[in-house]
Amino acid sequence: MSERIEKLKEFLRASPADCFLNHALALEYVKLGDDHAARNLFETNLRNDAGYVATYYHLGKLLERLGAQQEAIATYEGGMAVAKAAKDMHTYNELQAAYEDLVY
Numbered sequence: 001m002s003e004r005i006e007k008l009k010e011f012l013r014a015s016p017a018d019c020f021l022n023h024a025l026a027l028e029y030v031k032l033g034d035d036h037a038a039r040n041l042f043e044t045n046l047r048n049d050a051g052y053v054a055t056y057y058h059l060g061k062l063l064e065r066l067g068a069q070q071e072a073i074a075t076y077e078g079g080m081a082v083a084k085a086a087k088d089m090h091t092y093n094e095l096q097a098a099y100e101d102l103v104y
Contacts, residue, residue: 019049060102
């Protein structure tokens with residue numbers, strides 16, 4: 001395992017519900033091709049804080065890679081709603097583009 005993964009795990013032991021740390025660790029697992037571990041962390045983020053908008057895009061892309069198109073669509077839709085409510089138009093536009101690429 002990479003040194004970054006170990007460091008992130010160390011930080012998470014002190015702060016297990018930290019969405020930023022979970023997200024960063026999930027991205028490290030994506031790089032390693034460990035989609036199962038990444039998915040678990042992304043989903044943990046959504047359970048802990050559905051308002052953490054960065055998770056929706058990356059989880060959606062992972063679900064697409066896994067062939068779970070309907071789950072990806074639902075993830076993008078949920079993320080767009082959260083981003084819109086937060087007035088985070090940058091994230092909203094990214095999610096909308098990913099959604100449209102998948103649906104149309």
